[in-house]
Amino acid sequence: MLKQARVEFILRKLQHLYPTQLIPLDHKDPYTLLIAVLLSAQCTDARVNTVTPALFTLADNPAEMATKTVEAIRSIIRPCGLSPQKSKAIKNLSILLMEKYNGEVPEDMAALEELPGVGHKTASVVMSQAFGHPTFPVDTHIHRLAQRWGLTSGKNVVQTEKDLKRLFPIEHWNALHLQIIYYGREYCSARGCDGRVCEICTSCYPKRKHPKKVNKP
Template sequence: MVVRRDSAVGEQGPAGAKKTAKTTKVGAAAKPAAAKKAAPAKRAASTEKAASDEKTASGGRARAKKPPEAESRTALVRRARRINRELAEVYPYAHPELDFENSFQLIVATVLSAQTTDLRVNQTTPALFAKYPTPEDLAAANPEEVEEILRPCGFFRAKTRSVMGLSKALVEEHGGEVPGRLEDLVKLPGVGRKTAFVVLGNAFGRPGITVDTHFQRLVRRWRWTAETDPDRIEAAVGALFPKSEWTMLSHHVIFHGRRICHARKPACGACPIAPLCPAYGEGETDPEKAKKLLKYEKGGFPGQRLKPPQAYLDAGGIPAPALGAG
């Protein structure tokens, strides 16, 4: 009997082991299943943490979702033209912010505006043009006296050489008149394509795109082009618009860059084209905080002053269409 019990136990032992093994196997299979159920929760937690980190890094606000990278050419053209239409409503008075009375004053002022503000140039040129009203006068001037007048503009020695050199070229090669052709303008000392298009568009009514630092910054933020060379930017953006719109397009973009879409901290929360901007969220998105970033340095029309920024904001903190028109 003892032998039978031992035998029975011996038979049950392996059976029990198999049963235990089976149980272990089931447990092993159950563990991955549980892990799979937990995975979405972990991924959600990870995503939430990433969003939280991004929100913290961006000053407590989540960044706006950017549009797909693969924007068709047709969609790009439509979006770019819509942005220009929106800006035209916000800045119907957009114009060159340099003070000038004729093409000679405009070309000199534009050359002087390099590496300084238009406001500083406008404070300097009245004395310059009062003493040297014509190309002949400036070409024959004493360089040291011109340098003293231009000192507030910065780089005054180089700028003196440029404006005196272009004045001399105007006298000797163009009879004292500013030429109205691009190929002639860019040959003048200190005059590049940017300056030439400012003169052509605003003194001669001939369309041109002015690619200054504001223009370059904004068209890349809006993904109109990824080019960094000014000439290539000019060509890429020009292909998106009818030629007749080029001059006013330049004014609209530059006005917007100076007033709202700043280099360091754009006022995204007060931007009228925010829904169309792929870079929305790079700046301040809170409307109240964004309003404080707005800059209105000069009147809507030459000789006028803008009202305080709040006077041009609607209830939602967005610049009103008639901005500066009063």
């Protein structure tokens, strides 16, 4: 199957399986989404969702969070891992939002990436899911699947994001980010598929005889 045929098949299959996409992180506004995405680094969404109710009871807006101690924040988010860095980032970005943006999460990629603890992927998710701007956030899971499906040979998520944006129409980017994550969890996980098991892998590469080696980011 040629690359364009793979792209069209993947689009059809993912739209059929996941016609609606709900972000798996519980939140109520751009700020709580920003914090939840920040916490999800090297942590499952399910675990984040068990932590955020207590965190957002402590403070669910920049004004209140800025007044809390790093220790108080860390004591709640510890199960998410990397709690020393994440707790400092949550407090410091909340202070910066109050000082520079009147307590509002900026609707601007560059401004988001300047916030403490907020990288390109986190900023992309917020721009996409909170504000509706077309982005294509790529994490290690999407990076892995894109390689299995022959959509990229990139050695890192930056190159994979560029390749996916080039292949897929812009109007599909926001949905695809979530659809690929859902599909990976259900059918093409790191342990569940090696490039020769799930329907997309076997349809794109029916003659593949050996596990697909993935370039780790």
